[in-house]
Amino acid sequence: TQIMLNIHNRGKEVCGIYPREIAETKVEIVHKTASDRGFPLRSTMEKE
Numbered sequence: 001t002q003i004m005l006n007i008h009n010r011g012k013e014v015c016g017i018y019p020r021e022i023a024e025t026k027v028e029i030v031h032k033t034a035s036d037r038g039f040p041l042r043s044t045m046e047k048e
Contacts, residue, residue, distance in 0.1 A: 015043075031043060
């Protein structure tokens, strides 16, 4: 819930720190799931 509120209030939030390959997979899963369900959710990967 705190992550959701931070995203809502600040526009973005760190949801996890992962190795590149895992982060890429998680971003793809978020994009596909959000798209399939009609949610305008964005997910990005940034270098630390």
